[in-house]
Amino acid sequence: MLLRYSILAFAFLIVACVPPDEIPSILVRDTVIDLLAETTSDDPKRPKFRAAELHMNTDVPENAIAVLQGRAWRRHDTGEPSAPVRFQLMVDHELVVDEAVVVAGRGQRFLVEANVPATTRDVPVELRIVRPTDEDVVGEWQRVTLEQERSRSRLTTGQGRNLLIIVADTWRADHTSLHGYERATTPYLDRFASQALVFDRAFSTSPWTLPSTASLLTGLYPNEHGLIRAEPLPHDLDTLAEGLAGEGISTFAISANPLVSPDRGLAQGFEHFDYLPESKANAITDRALERLDEHRPYRFFGYLHYLDPHGPYNAPEPYRHRFTDPAYQGRFRDPQALRPISFARAPDFPVDDDDVHHLRAAYDGEILFWDHEFQRLVDGLRARHLLDDTVIIITSDHGEEFAEHGLFKHGHHLYDESVHVPLLIHAPGRVDPGRVAHQVENRRVFHAAHQLMGTGLSPPAPDDLLLTEQPFPVLLHTDNQPGLGEDRVPEVAAIRDSTHKLIWWLDTERIELYDLATDPGETQNVIDDEAHIASAYRLAIETWLRDDERGPETETPLDDELVERLRALGYIQ
Numbered sequence: 001m002l003l004r005y006s007i008l009a010f011a012f013l014i015v016a017c018v019p020p021d022e023i024p025s026i027l028v029r030d031t032v033i034d035l036l037a038e039t040t041s042d043d044p045k046r047p048k049f050r051a052a053e054l055h056m057n058t059d060v061p062e063n064a065i066a067v068l069q070g071r072a073w074r075r076h077d078t079g080e081p082s083a084p085v086r087f088q089l090m091v092d093h094e095l096v097v098d099e100a101v102v103v104a105g106r107g108q109r110f111l112v113e114a115n116v117p118a119t120t121r122d123v124p125v126e127l128r129i130v131r132p133t134d135e136d137v138v139g140e141w142q143r144v145t146l147e148q149e150r151s152r153s154r155l156t157t158g159q160g161r162n163l164l165i166i167v168a169d170t171w172r173a174d175h176t177s178l179h180g181y182e183r184a185t186t187p188y189l190d191r192f193a194s195q196a197l198v199f200d201r202a203f204s205t206s207p208w209t210l211p212s213t214a215s216l217l218t219g220l221y222p223n224e225h226g227l228i229r230a231e232p233l234p235h236d237l238d239t240l241a242e243g244l245a246g247e248g249i250s251t252f253a254i255s256a257n258p259l260v261s262p263d264r265g266l267a268q269g270f271e272h273f274d275y276l277p278e279s280k281a282n283a284i285t286d287r288a289l290e291r292l293d294e295h296r297p298y299r300f301f302g303y304l305h306y307l308d309p310h311g312p313y314n315a316p317e318p319y320r321h322r323f324t325d326p327a328y329q330g331r332f333r334d335p336q337a338l339r340p341i342s343f344a345r346a347p348d349f350p351v352d353d354d355d356v357h358h359l360r361a362a363y364d365g366e367i368l369f370w371d372h373e374f375q376r377l378v379d380g381l382r383a384r385h386l387l388d389d390t391v392i393i394i395t396s397d398h399g400e401e402f403a404e405h406g407l408f409k410h411g412h413h414l415y416d417e418s419v420h421v422p423l424l425i426h427a428p429g430r431v432d433p434g435r436v437a438h439q440v441e442n443r444r445v446f447h448a449a450h451q452l453m454g455t456g457l458s459p460p461a462p463d464d465l466l467l468t469e470q471p472f473p474v475l476l477h478t479d480n481q482p483g484l485g486e487d488r489v490p491e492v493a494a495i496r497d498s499t500h501k502l503i504w505w506l507d508t509e510r511i512e513l514y515d516l517a518t519d520p521g522e523t524q525n526v527i528d529d530e531a532h533i534a535s536a537y538r539l540a541i542e543t544w545l546r547d548d549e550r551g552p553e554t555e556t557p558l559d560d561e562l563v564e565r566l567r568a569l570g571y572i573q
Contacts, residue, residue: 023297025151026271028246031236032061035144039127050140054127060091061148064116068097069143069232073107074136083132085139091116092123103137109263116146143235155248155299161430162390163244163301163453165445166377167216168370169209169257170310170410172399173202173420175360175367183323185367188375189394193424196392197431199465201439202423203474203496204398208411209259211477212397213266213305217241219446219458221475223545228479228491233265240446241269241301243457250300252291254284256307270303280316281308281373289380296384301453306373309366309400311409312338313359319369323361330355335362341408356402363400388428391452395442396421404521414476414494414503415522423465427452431466439474439498440465473497475544493541500530502537511538 039054048054072085084100087110097114129139173179176186178193179200205215211222217239222228225237233239241251252272256279260266267273274287284306291302314320314335331337332355341347374394381387399418400410410418423442425431430452441463448465450458463472476494494503501522503512513527513534527534 023154023156026154026245026248026250027149028152028242029065029147029149031145031147032064033058033146034236035066035125035127035146036141039125047140049142050129050138052129052131054141056125057122058125059122060116060119060146062118063148064118064146065149066096066114066116067111067143067145067147067235068099068113068141069109069111069235070101070139070141071107071109072101072103072137072139074103074138076136077106082135082137085132085137086128086130087139087141088126088128088130089114089144090124090126090128092119092125101139111263142232145235152246152248154250157297157299157389160249160299160454161427161452162299162386163249163449164381164390164392165216165240165301165303165449166374166392166394167213167303167305168309168367168374168394168396168422169305169307170398170400171367171370171396171422172417173200173422174417175364176422178422183364185364186371187368188371188378189424192374192378192426193433195428195433196424196426197434197436199423199436199440201437202395202421202442203419203439203476204396204421205419205441205443205476206478207398207414207418207476208478209257209397210264211479213260215443216395216397216445217266217303219443221443221544222477222479227264228477232263233268235265235268237268239266239268240449241303243269243450243455244301244453245269245271247453247455247457248299249453250295250298251302252295252300253303253305254287254291255303255305256280256284257305257310260305278307281306281370282316282376285373285377285380288377292380292384292386296386301449304377305397306370308370308373309363311363311400312336313362313366315362315366315369319365319372320362321365322368323364324358325354325361328354328358330358332358332362338408347408351403351408359408360402363402391430391449392424392426393445393449394422394424394426395445411478412492414478414492416501416520419476425452425465439472439496441472441474473540475541477545493545495537495540495544500533500537502534502541504538504541513537 039056041048041051041054043051066089068087068089070087074082082103084102087099088095089097096116097112099110099112101108101110127144131137131139175181177184178186178190204212206212206222211227214225214227214233215222218225218237226234245251251270253270254274255261256276258277261275262273276283284304288304312335381390398410399420401407401413401417404417405413405415421442444465447458451466460467474496479491491506493506494501499517501514501516511527511534512525513530514522515526
């Protein structure tokens with residue numbers, strides 16, 4: 001008890017060092033007018049977001065900020081830069097924004113902001129896309145809004161708990177010693193979990209990063225938030241960071257995954273977003289400790305997205321070869337040999353059992369390396385007297401395949417190895433340690449975080465992580481990803497309950513049904529024997545997709561910088 005009071009005294013001492021009039025406010029953005037939604041087009045032949053001109057009349061409020069986001073792209077890369085596509089905003093016949101976008105490869109994105117003079121009456125507002133006349137270059141708007149900033153008092157240490165959400169990318173649950181795996185891949189996490197609530201059957205909403213991460217940050221299914229391909233998160237969705245910032249909580253994010261970046265719209269609500277593409281776990285931990293030092297006087301929410309254990313499984317020593325067989329002489333001794341393997345089809349060269357065993361062992365070494373870095377992060381929280389007042393939620397965006405169903409990597413299947421992920425909540429004094437055996441969805445991290453932070457922004461629901469004592473069906477979704485290769489898979493949806501799982505390839509009408517009690521590895525399709533169950537589950541998926549769908553409006557190429565980042569990770573050949 002004395003130690004507890006000492007820590008609290010230390011925390012209040014930190015705050016006392018910051019005079020109240022020097023505590024910076026949090027600036028929160030509110031959308032006043034969605035210009036892209038409110039304007040009209042005179043060209044019925046083109047989609048609205050590609051129209052040459054859009055029009056409306058409106059008054060502009062004081063201190064308005066125009067936020068314009070879009071992209072230019074072409075169907076064929078000529079190897080030469082294009083003539084510029086101009087994206088223009090006119091207000092009361094005055095040119096406010098004139099952004100010239102040159103396409104050097106297949107596509108180029110932009111995001112600009114500009115102050116807009118206030119008006120005292122309705123004035124004409126125009127959006128224009130001016131394309132070069134002699135080139136096959138397309139321009140399209142993704143977001144055009146008028147926004148205002150408002151100040152929110154920043155909460156300080158002692159005014160409530162902090163929150164850290166930690167995502168280890170590509171981490172399947174059955175490769176953790178916490179869940180009974182034969183190798184000691186998570187020795188520190190195993191000890192840490194003794195004081196946490198552990199969910200033994202947690203599932204991500206999708207088997208690849210972008211839709212799954214968006215689900216974590218919004219609480220929505222992929223077909224609800226719309227990030228089922230490679231488009232940015234719609235700006236009108238409320239993210240966890242936006243909700244917490246609106247309550248006066250400081251926010252920061254650190255990501256090593258190229259798909260978790262500001263240009264994907266995932267920075268919404270974060271005051272600081274450190275994008276460290278392809279960095280190893282030690283770099284993420286280093287930056288996290290720096291951010292913790294900066295935020296010590298204040299209540300904070302931090303989102304850490306480690307890329308480890310994502311391929312190519314090249315952890316530093318002594319972790320890289322901790323579990324591998326020194327006698328192995330196959331092609332995958334070089335971690336880069338994993339890159340040519342497609343995400344959606346079997347390798348075009350032989351891969352034998354020794355190769356698979358080596359890949360698993362190298363992957364396990366990556367998990368062990370992350371576990372070491374997680375311990376260093378927790379030690380840093382403890383040294384800064386933050387551990388007892390910080391809710392820590394640990395999970396993954398998806399799993400990884402090792403040819404259980406013929407393929408490697410992830411993103412194409414909804415079998416359990418791709419979507420069964422770890423999930424732990426460490427909240428001393430708020431959540432009792434223990435194990436939860438029934439299945440849950442980790443998109444519900446969004447709701448649990450609001451409840452644990454006391455915001456009141458997430459009313460209780462029957463399938464909440466912290467409330468439910470019974471299993472609810474898990475709904476899963478993935479789709480083809482334009483720009484990530486020609487052989488990405490078509491749309492797939494699945495429903496999983498405590499006894500059965502149905503997987504439905506919507507484009508081909510292929511349907512698989514598995515009895516999980518007798519076949520947890522999902523190897524025997526029993527649809528012919530249990531057609532009545534399959535029919536009911538298919539109807540549930542149809543209803544879910546029909547009622548909640550918010551699909552993407554475009555299927556355009558990725559911008560060139562992201563393509564190169566994804567190529568480095570093996571997503572693109």
